[in-house]
Amino acid sequence: MRDTERPDLAHRHVVALTGALFLSYLTVAMSLPAVAVHVVQGLGLDNAYGGLAVGIAFLSTIMTRGRAGAWADGLGGKLCMQRGLVIYAAAGLIGLLTSWPELPATGSYAVLVIGRLLLGLGESVAMVGMISWAIGLTGQARSGRVMSLVGIGMYGAFAAGGPLGLALLDQLGFAGLMAACTVLPLVGLAAIHRLPAVAPQAGQRESFWRIIGRIWRPGAAVGLQGVGFAALGAFFSLYFLSRGWPHAGLGLTFFGVGFVMVRLVCGNLPDRIGGTPVAVASLLVEACGQYLLWLAPGPYTALAGALLTGLGCSMVFPAMGAEVVKQVPPHLRGTAVGGFAAFQDLAYGATGPVVGILADQAGYASVFLIGGLAATLGLCTAVSSRQRAHAGLSRSDER
Numbered sequence: 001m002r003d004t005e006r007p008d009l010a011h012r013h014v015v016a017l018t019g020a021l022f023l024s025y026l027t028v029a030m031s032l033p034a035v036a037v038h039v040v041q042g043l044g045l046d047n048a049y050g051g052l053a054v055g056i057a058f059l060s061t062i063m064t065r066g067r068a069g070a071w072a073d074g075l076g077g078k079l080c081m082q083r084g085l086v087i088y089a090a091a092g093l094i095g096l097l098t099s100w101p102e103l104p105a106t107g108s109y110a111v112l113v114i115g116r117l118l119l120g121l122g123e124s125v126a127m128v129g130m131i132s133w134a135i136g137l138t139g140q141a142r143s144g145r146v147m148s149l150v151g152i153g154m155y156g157a158f159a160a161g162g163p164l165g166l167a168l169l170d171q172l173g174f175a176g177l178m179a180a181c182t183v184l185p186l187v188g189l190a191a192i193h194r195l196p197a198v199a200p201q202a203g204q205r206e207s208f209w210r211i212i213g214r215i216w217r218p219g220a221a222v223g224l225q226g227v228g229f230a231a232l233g234a235f236f237s238l239y240f241l242s243r244g245w246p247h248a249g250l251g252l253t254f255f256g257v258g259f260v261m262v263r264l265v266c267g268n269l270p271d272r273i274g275g276t277p278v279a280v281a282s283l284l285v286e287a288c289g290q291y292l293l294w295l296a297p298g299p300y301t302a303l304a305g306a307l308l309t310g311l312g313c314s315m316v317f318p319a320m321g322a323e324v325v326k327q328v329p330p331h332l333r334g335t336a337v338g339g340f341a342a343f344q345d346l347a348y349g350a351t352g353p354v355v356g357i358l359a360d361q362a363g364y365a366s367v368f369l370i371g372g373l374a375a376t377l378g379l380c381t382a383v384s385s386r387q388r389a390h391a392g393l394s395r396s397d398e399r
Helices: 007-042 047-075 077-097 105-138 140-192 208-243 248-266 269-273 275-295 299-313 316-327 330-362 365-398
Strands: none
Touching: 007 047, 007 077, 007 105, 007 140, 047 077, 047 105, 047 208, 047 330, 077 105, 077 140, 105 140, 105 330, 140 248, 140 269, 140 316, 208 248, 208 275, 208 299, 208 316, 208 330, 208 365, 248 299, 269 275, 269 316, 275 299, 275 316, 275 365, 299 365, 316 330, 316 365, 330 365
16 A cells, blocks of 8 residues: 555544554553552562562563564564554463462462563554554654654553552452453454555665664654653652652642643644654653642642653654654554663663652652752753754755
8 A cells, every 4th residue: 555545534544543543652651550469468479579560561662663674664563553452362361371379479470470561562562563654544744643642552551551550459359350351452453453554665775873873863862752751650659658748649640631632733744843842842841840839839839840741751762753754664663662661761760769768868859859850961962962953954955
């Protein structure tokens, strides 16, 4: 099939892909709080084992972004996303095996870790495949809108999945939760089965690290943006409790409202005015939100900071992602998107442990100072990326 479809038809197809991504991400979000509870209370292991079981899925995602991109470029986005959804279902099935009563606690934990590693691989493959497929359907000019929809699917799943996962764990046990995590990706797989594929583009391959060398500036900008979100997610409640403030559980709610609102209203802005201006404005807003959290004299000012952080974080990934797509030929799009997403994954995974050390020494407010400084540095990096890209275009024109 040709690389793009009629805009209205392509948009409907991308919305369907977003729905399938939402269902698959529910398996990540529902298991996120439940896994640690199962390991500590169900298997009787230490908190460290619970944390490892949660975090190892994100490590798997980071380590497999390059492979996911190569599959998307070589096999096409549809087959790549379908493969990711099957891996998701396999991860849920393996998680279901951990409830087998004949297994000792250590054996059950080992099986769970294998399932979590597969879950991270499935997340990587499904998301990169979906982005590559959707951009192929809509065309590069709408890549910012595509990535905005991806974020709505992902963060919508996180918003719904946490409470849903704990409710299923309470009502059905860990086996029932894992059964749901097996079925949901298969529903998504059925939903996208009839959607048209986009043939992979022919062209000379490049190594993953060579492509990283071409896109590291926008990647660094989105990684630096991720520090603020990770700091807020890990330490907002503890920050409030340490100050004796009410509403400690509303930080992610205010963040999420701002995040989704901007995605819905401004999702096509990177395609209209360019990714870098949107990213620069967004990082400025995020930095203000983080600094406001750092200096907040009371809970309502801090909640306003969380809202500003969500407003600012919202469009950085699609804005910088649109710039990344412009910097590589179509046959390398999946690999570039995979490498780009890994920068954000790394920020999410590393921020908690690193700034946690600072929080022990200087208090919880200090982590938001780091988030503000990271967003400010990300702003400078985004501007640098723009200048670098323009310089490259000028040299090409001269040749």
